[in-house]
Structures are given as C-alpha cells and as structure tokens.
Amino acid sequence: MVISLIVARLRRFNIQALIITSSLLCLHYLTSSLISLLYHHLQSHNHPRHLLTTMRALLFAAALSASVKAAAVSAAAQQCRRGNTDDPTSTLQPEDDCEGPAVQSFLIRMIWIRHGLSCANALDDCHTDGANLTSIDPQLARSIDGALRAATPGVSIDWAWGVRPKGWVDARGDVATDCALRVAGLPRQLPDGSERLSGVLGFDGDVVRLHDLYQDPALTTCSTFQSRRAGAALRAFLAAQRWGVDLVASSTLLRAAQTAMHMFPGAHVVQLPFIDERAPAAMTALQLDNAPMTDRAQRARLQDGASSGASGTVDGGLLAKRLLERRRSTYPRGAHDFDKFKAVVANQLLPDLLRARASGAQATIAAMPAAPQRDAVVARALAAARPADLRAGGVGVVLARRGRAGLFTVPRGATAATAAPPGRTLYRQGPAIGRAEAAALEKAGTPVLNFAVVGHGAMIRRHCLADAVAAEVAEARANCTLGAAAGGGGSGPCGDVGSDGRVEPNARANNNAAYEKLFVVDVSVPDRSSSGGGGGGGGGAAGGAADAVVVLREVAGDCPVIMDAPSRAESMRSPMRGDLASCTLPFDVRPFLALGGDALGGGARASDVEGRPATACEAAADAPGAFPVMHLVSV
Secondary structure, eight states: OHHHHHHHHTTTOOHHHHHHHHHHHHHHHHHHHHHHHHHHHHHHHOOGGGHHHHHHHHHHHHHHHHHHHHHHHHHHHHHHHHHHHHOTTOOOOTTSOOOSOEEEEEEEEEEEEEOOOBHHHHGGGBOSOGGGGSSOOHHHHHHHHHHHHHHSTTOEEOTTTOEEOTTOBOTTSOBOSSOEEEEEOSOSBOTTSOBOEEEEESTTEEEEEGGGGSOSOOBOHHHHHHHHHHHHHHHHHHHHHTOOOSEEEEOSSHHHHHHHHHHSTTOEEEEOSSBOOOOOTTSOSOOGGGSOOOHHHHHHHHHTHHHHHOOSEEEOSSOOHHHHHTTOOOSOTTOBOHHHHHHHIIIIIHHHHHHHHTOSOHHHHTTSOOTTSHHHHHHHHHHHSOHHHHSTTSOOEEEEOOTTOOOOOOOTTOOHHHHSOOOEEEEEEOOOBOHHHHHHHHHTTOOEEEEEEEEOHHHHHHHHSHHHHHHHHHHHHHHHHHHHHHTTOOOSOBTTBOTTSOBOOSOOOOTTOEEEEEEEEEEEEOOTTSSSOOOSSOOHHHHHTSSEEEEEEEBOSOOOEEEOOOOHHHHTSSOBGGGGTTOOSSSOOGGGBOOBOSSGGGSOOOOGGGTOOOSHHHHHHHSTTSSOBOOOOOO
C-alpha cells in the first residue's frame, strides 16, 4: 500500500528527484526494521530494566521514520510543482495534482487542399477530331518517346497505330477520356495469370491515355494565377478564424508542392509521404503523371524561374540530415496509403510541431521517438506493418529502437516514467469519433494544431467525400435498375453506370478547394505500478509492454468545405496558349489541344506582377466569389 502510494506520487519526478527520494525511503525502511528488531529483542529476552531505554529508542526511531517519509512525499510534490513551473513547454499548472497516469490529448486540424490544375489535367481536353492528330511533329514524338523511355525502360510507343482522339471507343466499348496511344513492351501476363488485351484501354490493355504519359506534371500557367488567388482567400479566412498554421505541407508530386508555394508564399513546404495520387482501379496500365521525379529534379524545376514567381522553399520529405548525408532513404516517394499517413501524423508530425510551437505536455511526448532518427524508426515500423494492423480496430504497430541508438529525448520536467530510456512506442488507430466529441475536447482546452496539406482528388474523395460518393453511386444504380425494368431489360451501360458496373461519381473536390479533416491523438505513459497498463485511449495488454501508447482517432463523416473553387470545366471553358505556357516538360501539350491566343484580345500576355488576369481562365479565378468561404460546421 505504502509502495503504491509513493510510486504514484513519484510519477512526475525527474531522475535526480527519484534518486534522492529513493534514498530517503530506504532510510525509512531501515528505521522501521530497527524498530521491529528492538521490539522482538525486548520480548525474547524479557529485560525489564532495559524497558525504558528500549521504549525511548522505539519512539525516537518512529519519529525519525515518520519525518523521513513526510520529507519524501513533500519532496515529490515540491519537485512536481517545480517541474510544472520551470518547464516553459508544459501545460500543467503549479497547483496541478501530480498523481495519475501521464495522459494528453491533441486535436489536429488538417486543412486539406486539392492541388491546382496540372498540365496533365489540361490533356483531358485533347482533340476530339482525329484529323488534328494525323500528323505528329517528329520532334514532339521524340520528346514523348524520350520521356517514356526515361521513366519506364523497355516500354515504347507504337506510332504506326497512331494517336486516337478523345472519345475514341476501344474494342471493349470503353471510351477514351483524352487522346490515346498504344504502347509496346508492357508485360504480356497480368498478375492474375490472364493475358493483356490488345487495343484496349485499362489496366489489362495496351492502350493508355496521353495524360498517363506526362510524368510529374507542373501547374498550368493559369493554375499558378488561380493558386495565388485561392491562397489569398484562404489565408484571409484562416486569419479571421484565428487558426494559426503550424505547418504547410504537400505530397511528393510537383503540382502539389507548387500549389502549396503559391497559396502560402514564403512558407517552408514539407513534402509528406503516403498521400500521392492514384488513378482509379482498372483505369490504366501506366500512370506516370502520378510518379514523382527525384527530389533533385523537382528542386531544379521549382527553382527554375523561381517557380513562376513563387517564394518559399520545399523540403523533399521528412528526411533527417544525417540520413541524407548517408544517402539512406526513409519514406518512399510516390506512395499512397492513408493509414500510414495517419501514423506519420501521430508519431512524427505531432511531436515535431509541439517542439516547434514549444507547447504541450512535453513530459508525455518525451516518451515518443525523437529527432534526428525518429523518421527512420517510424518508417521502418510502417514498412514492416501489416495493413490490417494499422486500420481502426487493428492491433497497431510497435515503434522500437535498434541497438543503443539515442532515439528519445527527455526534456525538463519529464516524469520518472519517461526519464528511463524508453525503447518502445505502441501506435494504433482507435474507433472513429463524432464532431460533437471533438468540439467538446476543444472547448475543454485540448491543444489544437493546424496544418495545411496540399493533396490529390482521389484520396480527398475517399476520405472526405465518402458519404456523398456512396449516396451518388446508390442513386445511379437504382436509376439504372428502374430504367432496365421499365424498358424490359437490356444490355450495356445505362445512365452513369458503365458496362462493367462501375460508377464514376460526380462528387469530387475542385482544384484549389479546401476541406477540414480532424484527428484526435491520445498519448499516454502506461502506469508501471499496476499490471493493467496503458491509459489515454486504452493501450491494453500491448500498451503495458510499451513505454508510450499513441492512439489516433479520426472524426467520422464527410469533411466540411472550408473554401470552394472554380470547377475544371469553368477554368478550361476557353483555354488559350498563354494558359499552358508552363506545359512544355516532359513534352509540349499544346499541339494536342484546341487553343486560342496567348492572351485576351489576341495581344501579348499581361504581366502577372501587375496581378491582372491575362486569359479567360485567369479571369474566372479573378471574378467576385470565385473562391467562396463555405458555411463551416467546425469544432
């Protein structure tokens, strides 16, 4: 009982206080033992003449023991209060009780932005008239061939087959959504053992969209203008809400990094892993548009012409300097895995942002992996993790150090539990929570961290618009069924339902639109004085074996729209050559499009320095209400 009490009161001790108090407690137990020995000696030897002397010794020892014990408890409380007061990064108050497990919750608000229109997006408006594609300039063909060979050695274009216009229908009945080309050199056998089809679009065919061959496209010239306008509107909203942005980030694709630089001028943009784009399943056998260039190549593109007037810098991923010097790779570029992305948010971004902001319960965060090798620890664990373990309800993943590397730091005010060198952090996803619970946490004073992330349409649709997509798909299939019943049946597609039963929903994020995605992260240090272990989200038996337990809970439901933006159809209603001046690498897209002049009125392009729209696309972004701030049901 006494031991449990003392251990509980030592939970918020630093190592020095632990040593001192342990010494005092040892003295306390020594004096208690002395009392017991004297008492038994008195009983066994029956020396009445020594009774007075013995009793005096007993009283003195008891008083000394009580004083030592009181001093130990007082020292623990005083040290805890001093740690709370002295540590400038602690949220604890001097009068706060220092008992109980170290548990802290954090609310993370991700301002999720879809990138601006890219040069590959522009190819969605490729010529619909095959006559415009009968003669391809040899130099342009060589550019396309060279780009393809560099990205996918052994694969080439069958120019004898030609370039098919947008709307071309393949042998299976699928319709090309932009110009199509036939490629040679793809593996003939698919993973399921079937043969690749000739003259067919899709994953199992050898015909791909021109869009798919445009590796890591840049923003269009018009989209650069749009992103600046969108950024100004979004920053004004964030300032009005008093949402300070702790981090500006993007995927590892060039168009996302450029969008972040233009929307948040002067910001240091960090490229995050696991949020790159992926084409829908079965759409294409190649998707070079979603394959990032190397970090060095991207930096060269971003620095070329100061990225068309953008200011700021881009950090090519969460890579510690030591690891870069050793040329060791940590996180993969081009990966697409939202569960792993959330693990990075909870185990790497959160502690990094807390240290940068110099706020939060650092005594708890101290038990988590720390720089400069945190990224290696997290990346290694995620690479080995099974997908099911990382999903909500999974057993989680243990982030463990190797050897004796110093992966953890102990700031001032650390507890006794975290002062010992920890080696294991258990991370897992907890059950989803509602917005009302998140609102209650913020109202109760839970620390809130905001970061803006420029990502991509597929992931935003899946994790921010899932309810809207499901409703649209259900409605399309219901209408198709009703129509077939009324018409006495039939074959082929009906309405929005394709021949294979797939539905391409219209619910999607416009380019430059912003959404609010919320997470709650609970960080706890398990109670070493009990066998149950784990607090703050329930680490369970696994948590009892870890030095810290990190639980991420995602707020359920579709994401509220913070700011909308013009649709692609609005932006590209009357495209002009000046809108696509930046779209020349890896090849020039303009020969494949029906375009107007360089600028409105047929004159020379106006200078962006003056901030005047030069094309119809830019004028759409400059119109009143082009980037409306929506009704936000926020926490």
